[in-house]
Amino acid sequence: MSHSHNQRQSPGRRMAERVEVYTEHYQIALAAETVGLPERQVRRYVRIGLVPSTTREREAYIDEAGLARLRKIRRLSEDVGLNTVGIEVVMRLLDQIDDLQRQIDRQRRP
Numbered sequence: 388m389s390h391s392h393n394q395r396q397s398p399g400r401r402m403a404e405r406v407e408v409y410t411e412h413y414q415i416a417l418a419a420e421t422v423g424l425p426e427r428q429v430r431r432y433v434r435i436g437l438v439p440s441t442t443r444e445r446e447a448y449i450d451e452a453g454l455a456r457l458r459k460i461r462r463l464s465e466d467v468g469l470n471t472v473g474i475e476v477v478m479r480l481l482d483q484i485d486d487l488q489r490q491i492d493r494q495r496r497p
Contacts (some may be wrong), residue, residue, distance in 0.1 A: 412441065412448035431471070432460060437478050464485040 391425070407493050415433065419426040432438045433447060441445040456478070462470045463477055 412450050413454065415440075415447050415449065418449040418454060418457060422454060422461055424457060424461055429457060432457065435471075435475065437475060 398461055408486075413421065415424050419429040429438070429449075430447075433440045434451070435458065438449060438453045439440075440449050442448070443474065460474055460478065464476045469477065
C-alpha cells in the first residue's frame with residue numbers, strides 16, 4: 388500500500404481495511420436457514436468435510452464461501468436429485484476441477 392510522506396493512517400482508514408479482510412461468519416443454524424437446508428444436514432456436510440467451518444467457543448461457523456457451497460449442495464440435492472454420496476462425489480470433482488484450473492492459470496502467467 389503506498390502512502391504519502393505521512394506513514395500514519397487514520398483509525399477510520401485502518402478499520403475500513405480490516406472490514407475488507409474479514410468475512411461474515413454464520414452459526415450453523417443461521418447458515419442452514421439462510422440457504423434453506425435442515426440444520427442437521429448442514430452439520431453433516433460440515434462433519435464429512437464438504438463445507439469448511441471454523442470453531443469458536445465450541446460453536447461452528449460458516450463463512451460466505453461455505454454458504455456458496457451449501458447453495459450448490461442444495462441445488463445438487465433438490466434440482467438434480469443426488470443423495471449425500473452423489474453430492475460428495477460431485478463436490479469433490481468440482482473442487483479438483485477448480486484446483487486444476489488454478490494450476491493452469493498459474494502456468495499461463497508470465
